[in-house]
Amino acid sequence: MSVSKTSKVNSRIIRIAASLVAAAAVIVLCLLFVVPFAKYNIAKSLVRKEKYDQAVQMLVSLDDYKDSRKMLTDVLLRHTEYMQEGMTLEFGKFEGEPIEWFVVFTEDDGVCLLSTKICFDLAAF
Numbered sequence: 707m708s709v710s711k712t713s714k715v716n717s718r719i720i721r722i723a724a725s726l727v728a729a730a731a732v733i734v735l736c737l738l739f740v741v742p743f744a745k746y747n748i749a750k751s752l753v754r755k756e757k758y759d760q761a762v763q764m765l766v767s768l769d770d771y772k773d774s775r776k777m778l779t780d781v782l783l784r785h786t787e788y789m790q791e792g793m794t795l796e797f798g799k800f801e802g803e804p805i806e807w808f809v810v811f812t813e814d815d816g817v818c819l820l821s822t823k824i825c826f827d828l829a830a831f
Contacts (some may be wrong), residue, residue: 745768746772749768749774759788762778762788765777775796779797783797790809800823805822805823806822806823807819
């Protein structure tokens, strides 16, 4: 192969590789930022429309995106029928720190929550 042909082939390979890297970067950015942003806005809309079952599913999938955990907790505390065993919620404070609660089980008339922290002070009486 002549030098000019080799140079053209190398140039083409570099352009293809650069295009692939750019496409991969766009996909990663979409997965990290665009998709969670869209899901978050959909979840907010579902809460406003009082479609709590769908909103809970969407908020659970968002994990810690923006204030999605707080929004999820707010919905679940008002509508305990959407709580699921094994979920964790964060509400209340003890000594300035938020308290995390674990949903042990659910029943028709309520739920059993267990704090994941010991929330009491020992004092001599």
